[in-house]
Amino acid sequence: MPNLTVLESLNAAMAHELEHDPDVVLMGEDVGQAGGIFRTSQGLQQRFGSARVIDTPLDEKGIVAHAIGMALYGLKPIAEIQFSGFIHDAFEHIMFCAARYRWASGGQYSCPMVIRAPSFGGIKGGLWHSQSVEAYFVHHGGIKILVPSTPQDAYGMTIAAVRDPDPVLLVEPVPLYRALSAEVELDGQPIEIGKASVLRQGDDCTVLTYGPIRHWVAEVADELAAERGYQAEVIDLRSLIPYDIECILSSVRKTGRVVIVHEAPLSLGYGAELAAVIQDKAFGYLHTPIQRLAAPDVPYHFSIGDEYYRPSRDRIRAAIERTMEYEI
Amino acid sequence: MARKRGGPSGTGRKQDKAIVCPLARAEELGIRQVIDQDGKLTGDLPEPDLDRETLIRLYEMMVLVRAIDERGWTLQRSGRVEFWIPHRGLEAVHNAATIAFTMEDWIFMGYRHPGTLLLRGAPLVQLFAQYFGRRDEPFKGRRLPTLMGDRRLNVVPMTTQVGSYIPHACGAAWAAKIKRHDTRFLAMFGDGSSSRGEFHSGMNFAGVFKPPIVFICENNGWAVSTPTDVQTASATFAEKGDAYGVRNLRVDGNDALAVYAVTREARELAPEIGASLIEAVTYRMGFHTSSDNPDLYRSKADVEAWEPWDPLVRLRKYLEHKGFWAEAEEEALWQRCKDEIQAAIEEAEAMPLPEPASMFDDTFAEPTWMLEEQRAALLDDLGGKA
Numbered sequence: 001m002p003n004l005t006v007l008e009s010l011n012a013a014m015a016h017e018l019e020h021d022p023d024v025v026l027m028g029e030d031v032g033q034a035g036g037i038f039r040t041s042q043g044l045q046q047r048f049g050s051a052r053v054i055d056t057p058l059d060e061k062g063i064v065a066h067a068i069g070m071a072l073y074g075l076k077p078i079a080e081i082q083f084s085g086f087i088h089d090a091f092e093h094i095m096f097c098a099a100r101y102r103w104a105s106g107g108q109y110s111c112p113m114v115i116r117a118p119s120f121g122g123i124k125g126g127l128w129h130s131q132s133v134e135a136y137f138v139h140h141g142g143i144k145i146l147v148p149s150t151p152q153d154a155y156g157m158t159i160a161a162v163r164d165p166d167p168v169l170l171v172e173p174v175p176l177y178r179a180l181s182a183e184v185e186l187d188g189q190p191i192e193i194g195k196a197s198v199l200r201q202g203d204d205c206t207v208l209t210y211g212p213i214r215h216w217v218a219e220v221a222d223e224l225a226a227e228r229g230y231q232a233e234v235i236d237l238r239s240l241i242p243y244d245i246e247c248i249l250s251s252v253r254k255t256g257r258v259v260i261v262h263e264a265p266l267s268l269g270y271g272a273e274l275a276a277v278i279q280d281k282a283f284g285y286l287h288t289p290i291q292r293l294a295a296p297d298v299p300y301h302f303s304i305g306d307e308y309y310r311p312s313r314d315r316i317r318a319a320i321e322r323t324m325e326y327e328i
Numbered sequence: 329m330a331r332k333r334g335g336p337s338g339t340g341r342k343q344d345k346a347i348v349c350p351l352a353r354a355e356e357l358g359i360r361q362v363i364d365q366d367g368k369l370t371g372d373l374p375e376p377d378l379d380r381e382t383l384i385r386l387y388e389m390m391v392l393v394r395a396i397d398e399r400g401w402t403l404q405r406s407g408r409v410e411f412w413i414p415h416r417g418l419e420a421v422h423n424a425a426t427i428a429f430t431m432e433d434w435i436f437m438g439y440r441h442p443g444t445l446l447l448r449g450a451p452l453v454q455l456f457a458q459y460f461g462r463r464d465e466p467f468k469g470r471r472l473p474t475l476m477g478d479r480r481l482n483v484v485p486m487t488t489q490v491g492s493y494i495p496h497a498c499g500a501a502w503a504a505k506i507k508r509h510d511t512r513f514l515a516m517f518g519d520g521s522s523s524r525g526e527f528h529s530g531m532n533f534a535g536v537f538k539p540p541i542v543f544i545c546e547n548n549g550w551a552v553s554t555p556t557d558v559q560t561a562s563a564t565f566a567e568k569g570d571a572y573g574v575r576n577l578r579v580d581g582n583d584a585l586a587v588y589a590v591t592r593e594a595r596e597l598a599p600e601i602g603a604s605l606i607e608a609v610t611y612r613m614g615f616h617t618s619s620d621n622p623d624l625y626r627s628k629a630d631v632e633a634w635e636p637w638d639p640l641v642r643l644r645k646y647l648e649h650k651g652f653w654a655e656a657e658e659e660a661l662w663q664r665c666k667d668e669i670q671a672a673i674e675e676a677e678a679m680p681l682p683e684p685a686s687m688f689d690d691t692f693a694e695p696t697w698m699l700e701e702q703r704a705a706l707l708d709d710l711g712g713k714a
Contacts, residue, residue, distance in 0.1 A: 025506065051506050057536060062495055062529030069499020072484060073434075075506065089525075097487045097496065104487075106467040107690040108479035141691040141699055165693035194696075242696035 001183040006176045009151040009184050010040050013158035014078060016188050018048045021076065024162060027054040028063055028080030028116075037082060038118065038177055064090035064115060068098050071111040076162055084117035084171070085128035091136065098167040099142030114161040115169050120212050120263060121310050122175030126302035130309075132211065132264035132295070134171050134240055138273065144193060145240040147171040147210045151182045153191065153238060160190030168193075171240075173212040180215075196244035198251070202231030205257040205323055208248065208274055210237040213311060217261055220316045230324045232259075240270060248274070249282055256287035257323050263310045266294040288326040293319040347633040350609055351580055358564070359578045359609050362585035365636055367645025376589045380652050385447075386427060386584060387643050387653070388661060390419040392452075393443040394640060395665040397614070399673070400459065400473075404618040408677070409459050413474040414614030415440035417582070420639035421546050421608045422516055423447060424587035428595055429514055434482045434504075436497040436515040438490075438546070439474040444516075448481040452668055456676035463682040468689070470682075490551075491521025494530035494543065498603070501539030512595050513541040520551025522565050531605065535573035538602025542594040543574075545605060546581060548612035553625040569605035581610030582639040585646065610639075684710060 004012065017024045026041055032055035035042030045053035056063050060081055067077035081087045087094070098111040121130035134145055146161060146168060148154040154172070161168035199218045202225070209217045214236040221232040233251050237243055252258055258278055260271035271292040278290060293311045300309055311319075354361050354372075361370045369375055378386075397416045404412035422441035426448070429435060437444045442455055457465035459473040466478050467485065477485030484500070486493045497515035504511040521527055522545055534541060545565045549556060562568055569576030575597070579590045587608055594604035611634040615622055647653035688695060688703040695703075 023507075057532055059529050059532065061525055062533055065492070065495035065526060065529055066499030066502060066533055069496040069501070070503040070506075071499075072496060073500040073503035073507075073511075075503045092489065092492065093495075096489070097492060100487070102693070103690045104467065104470060105477065105479065105485050105690075106465075106470065108466060108477075109484065110693065141696065144692075242698055245697060 001185050003181050004151050004155075004184045005178050005181045006148070006151050006154045006173060007038060007040055007178055009154040010158055010172065011042060011044070012184070012186055013155045014041060015044060015047065016186070017159060017162045018044060018052060020188070021162070023074060024076045024078065025052045025054060025070065026078045026080065027056050027067060029056060029058050029082050031055060031080050036080065038174070040177075041080070060086050060090045061093060064093045065097070067113050067115075068093060068101070068111050071098070071113040072101065072109055076112050078114040078116060078162060080116045082118070083125075083129045083131070084119040084133045085131040087115075087117055087133055090115075094143065094167070094169070095137065095140070099140070102166065103142060110165055111167050112165050113167050114158070115167065116172060117169060118172045118174045120174055121300055122212060122306050124302070124306060126305070127300045130300040130305060132262070134169070135264050135269050137169050138241060138270060141241075142166065143241065144168045145171060146193065147173070147238060147240060149173050149176060149210070149212055149214050149236060149238075151180065151184045155184050155186065156189060156191030157238075159188065160193050163190055164193065171211070175212045194239045194242040194244055196238055196247040197236045198233065198247065199236055200232065200234040202233040202255070204230050204255055205232045205259060205320060206248070206251040206255045207232050207234045207259045207261060207320060208237060208271075209234065209261040210240065211263060213261060213263055213316070216313050217316055220313050220320065224317060224320055228321070228324075230320060232320055245277070245281075248278065252278055252282045253285045256285050258286070258290040259293065259319050259323050260290065261293045261311050261316055261319065263295050265297045266292060267297050269294050288323055291319055291323050347627075347629050349633040349637055351582060351637045354580055357578070359580050360586055360590060361580040361583050362589060363583055363642055363646050365642065367642050367647075367649055373586055373589050376585055376592065378585075378588065382427065383647060383652060386423055387640075387647055389423050389443045389447055390584065390640050390643065391661055392446065392665045392668070393419050393423065395662065395669055396442055396455070399666075399669050401614075401618070403459070403673070409473055410461070411473050412618040413439045414617070415442065417611050417613030417634065417639070418546065418548060419443065420584040420643070421544065421581045421587050421610055424584040425514060425516065425542075425544055425591045428588050428591040429512060431482065433512045433514065433595070434484060434497075434500060436484045436486060436493050436513070437477060438486055438516050438518065439476075440546075441516060442474070442476070445476055445478060445481060445483055448478075448483060450478055450481060452672040453675045454478070456672045457679055460676050460679070461681065462676060462679040463686070464679055468682055468686060491517050491524040491526045493517070494521065494526045495533065498530040498534050498539055498541055501541035502533070502537050505537075505539050510599070511540070512598050513539070514544065514591070514595075515541060516544045516546055518551060519545060519547040519549070519556050519559055519565055520554065521545070522568060523559055531569060531572040531574055531603075534603035540598035541603045542591055542598065543603060543605045544591065545607045546610060547607050548581075548610050550612050550616065550626070552616040552620060553622070564607055566605060566607035574603050574605050575601055576605040576607070578607045578609055581608030582637045582642060584639060584643045
């Protein structure tokens with residue numbers, strides 16, 4: 001198996017789909033000749049031609065809206081938004097057109113398309129280049145949301161997203177693009193959408209997380225086990241819509257304690273929904289209040305955001321300790 | 329201080345005194361015509377090569393569409409239809425444009441374009457089932473009355489935010505080009521849509537990627553209460569195409585023959601040149617919707633200036649000059665339209681409403697467990713009443 005970065009895995013998955021399905025096209029700002037500003041699509045235009053790997057005008061709304069038309073006609077577009085911080089201009093088209101066409105046409109039309117949203121902080125990108133926008137897209141059905149955080153997931157989720165019959169938002173982990181590599185099985189197989197990964201088993205506390213910081217959470221959990229004997233079960237949700245309720249509940253029933261960690265803002269963030277569902281379905285199992293660790297409801301700070309806006313290792317550790325040591 | 333009058337319609341403001349229909353100044357304003365007010369050839373555009381049968385079908389459809397509007401209005405006012413978007417005065421543009429395309433071509437229609445579906449073979453009862461929100465119309469009662477379409481007829485339903493579907497249509501046409509299909513595309517939208525970012529996106533991409541599409545900007549003078557000179561300071565909507573490298577022209581939107589001629593030409597040119605933007609200059613004779621009150625913002629004189637340019641009357645006079653139509657047939661046609669509409673209303677009103685739990689269908693190809701759970705909760709709370 002080749003050792004690939006997250007970036008190379010995304011590239012390999014797109015190349016695989018472009019090669020095996022003539023209806024797949026990739027479009028976005030600078031994705032063609034330049035191979036994307038991160039080089040995610042490097043070499044793809046040279047290989048598949050400029051009619052299928054398309055440099056577009058600088059217009060996020062236009063990219064997504066034209067991809068919708070392509071999907072209505074029978075193509076399977078992969079539309080890249082250069083940074084998720086620029087996705088909001090396309091919000092109406094993602095949520096009220098792509099995610100609604102099947103329903104609003106009585107099932108006559110559908111919009112099978114992928115919207116790639118390079119996301120998350122940690123690259124000294126400031127407000128517009130560090131955003132975690134996923135919660136905006138959770139509010140109503142019609143679109144699936146996947147968050148790969150390993151090279152294999154980046155590969156398998158991209159393939160799953162391209163082949164899904166409905167629109168999929170692929171929330172890509174920018175800070176991991178080149179920072180993380182691993183052996184990847186290039187089997188051309190999609191991962192199953194809606195399944196979480198248990199990164200670390202434990203009986204004391206369930207930590208639910210997703211995105212790049214899932215690696216910090218797992219590391220901190222290992223340290224706490226060694227130092228304090230707290231055995232945390234760490235779950236990478238991987239898929240936000242739909243999410244793996246069975247995996248979550250079976251863990252919560254076992255541990256009775258829950259910490260939710262994400263780097264999007266706190267209020268009405270994804271953790272709010274998880275907390276509500278868990279108390280609804282597993283109230284009798286809980287020993288402590290569900291705790292959320294998230295970014296504050298403020299903009300992403302340029303010079304100190306990477307250290308203090310995102311949940312740091314120290315704060316993750318403190319959150320798990322607080323839950324473990326909670327007294328009524 | 330009174331606003332300087334201008335803008336693409338040339339009529340509009342309530343305080344205006346001498347109102348002249350821009351169609352009376354067509355040559356000066358660059359508005360292309362085949363026939364004049366009396367249905368006589370102007371000598372501008374050549375008379376299109378349409379046979380008697382097609383011309384009569386077009387005329388009869390325009391009359392049927394007007395009859396639908398009259399009846400739809402009374403249905404709304406009597407509480408039987410929840411909402412109505414009138415289309416009186418706008419019969420020429422969408423019907424003539426529709427017959428300029430083949431059945432394999434795709435049309436993105438707006439909400440004032442019922443004739444597009446009917447000309448493509450939708451039965452009248454299907455339209456009324458949609459107006460009544462019935463279960464068995466193509467969109468299962470989910471959309472506001474008049475927001476129609478039908479995939480079986482290659483007519484894509486508009487997304488409701490006006491103009492939002494301009495880039496969708498452009499993207500679909502681009503897809504056909506990528507797939508090397510010969511499908512051509514028509515997208516119809518209003519003057520207000522041209523102010524949205526999607527108009528810019530669609531025109532800009534169309535100029536760059538040259539998809540086989542005809543955009544018709546149906547300039548009916550008003551976006552709800554907003555006249556065209558508040559919508560834009562451009563002298564015309566057509567000329568906006570210049571900025572994008574998109575071929576453009578203005579046509580008399582109340583001259584069905586001219587609309588047909590320029591649309592057909594644009595369709596034929598599409599594989600070679602890509603998009604065309606046609607500004608069809610017409611007038612919304614009715615309210616914006618059943619929730620509107622135009623007395624608040626426009627004068628009766630403004631509407632009256634357009635009355636002599638009625639698209640139905642002009643086409644009928646043309647047909648009479650050609651010996652294709654006689655006044656005696658007029659009453660029979662109207663009666664037939666009214667009878668067909670009455671029968672369609674009775675059939676559609678008897679159709680069932682959607683079941684409550686059907687609102688969960690078609691959200692995804694396969695419902696998520698989350699939606700299944702919400703559906704079950706609704707059914708539980710309804711106690712089997714669904």
